[in-house]
Amino acid sequence: MLLLHLTNIDEASWAASFRKALAPYPVVLRGDDFDPADVRYIFVWKPKADAFEGLTGLEAILSLGAGVDALMQHPNLPDLPVVRFVDEDLSQRMSDYVVAHVTMHHRQYTRFQRDQKARNWTQVYPPAAGETTVGIMGMGVLGQDAVRRLKPLGFSLRSWSRTPKHVEGVECFAGDEGFEPFLTGTDILVNLLPLTPDTAGILNTETFSKLRRGSLEGGPVIINAARGGHQRESDIVAALKDGTLGAASLDVFEVEPLPKDSPLWEIENCYITPHIAAISNKKSGVRYFSRIIEDHRAGKPLINVVDRARGY
Template sequence: MTFLYKADPARGAVWAELLAQKMPELPFRIWPDIGDPHAVRFLAAWEPPRDLATQFPNLEILFSTGAGTDQFDFAAIPPALPVVRMVESGIVQGMVEYVTLAVLAQHRDWRTYQAQQRAGTWQAHRVQPASSRRVGVLGLGTLGRAVLERQRSFGFPCAGWSRSPQQLYGVDCHHGPEGLQALLARTDILICLLPLTDSTRGILCQRLFDQLPRGATLINVGRGGHLVQDDLLQALGTGRLGNAVLDVCDPEPLPPGHPFWTHPQVVLTPHIASMTQPETAVDAVVENLRRYRQGLPMVGLVDRTLGY
């Protein structure tokens, strides 16, 4: 019974050390050193091999090494094989840090002061209270909830939107098509943390931007497929949106010469908002393996009918 890791080999080496300490009875291998393919029972991967069913006929669980599974081709994954996305504290903390940085930079006019510094301009602008800046989050999963809790601690009026009804202390929660319209109308800083599904692909488009207050800021830390790029460029050009912070794009990386590289109203980062931390990721996997062996539901088990 073997655990196989197929992702960044440097992180895999850390996984090997940690699993040897926490679950020494489970042999661990790093791709492409798969050993006996019939012995592979558990696979952790960012992108599993295309011939998954035939290469590992005895596979019992497929773990995603990331918080999402939209990079998986579910048509190539056996329907009965459990797929588990990564839910671990390192991913959550990293995302909270990144979004907080982006929100506060916008709230405190950081880019304005950077531009003034380059121009040699010493000019103070009024400091607005957090209570005057309304934050809205698309997606109320583990990451969305953690992000909202931190923003609420600064005093920002916070709201969230999800497909189904949710409740979160101190947050105005909305759901469904009518709820989305209500969320957008009261949001100055919009944060996308949705899973990428057929229903959310292209959701960040002109129709959505037109429902935001003029000059709003977009922060996309979901997936590049959520954004219609031409619509964003148009919204920035007309002033419908004031700024955008993009940690994800489609494709990644963007091709040379793409307008986002040099756009004065776009902050672009290379998909680094949050990364799986080996120490906490291994703890999450070990806990799920124990739950699996005890017949308990695993944390992060994907519902394929929903796509997350």
């Protein structure tokens, strides 16, 4: 039996799709009449504290989100495999966001927007893509897809991850010893890291101060499409105001929705989007998790299982 526990999401619509895909395998919702001991899989998004109560026969936890940081902090999370959502559609959407904002900042959108408002005609030529280095933090599925999309545009690419990676056409750095060398050659910093205790608050004053200067007019740029917990917003405000950063694109925030009194709203070189960079599509999500359930019931191993030690 599959149980859906989706907070702030249309559970009924997802359940109807799962029932069609898995028939005759039973699919239930909270509030339905069923024996909790019969549940073998639970499909979750922001599960409440009692989500796992009575699920003595549970075999796997299926997470709607690609990021599982909030789920891993659940006070009653069973010691069972957690399967995260890995999907081409989600990766494409995230890369769309990354490419759009990288190219926007590379072409000096902030400068020309300011000139337009002032009716100022000044021909400043942005550097060529090959003269601009995009540094991506996080070389998982999303990071590697972003690299594939950016590479044909001609940017110089580098990456940083907690463990060593080898990606063709990318200068790869890893670990604490590689972090500063990675930053000092980066003009546009893209964060696609998983949120763990080691990466919390990594977008801070110290990080910003080490980014390369002199390539982009106005200063280096950050793009955060991962988690709000990665950034210290007071540091971003200060860096945007004092010129440590030339601009920032932020899709995630420490508190969501972003409070109306946040100073980020009024900073002209800060581009805010309401956590929409990528979304878990229902059609692809049902297809993905239905296949996982069917394969597991047939005796095949689960895929994309979270490493509890690493937190992703």
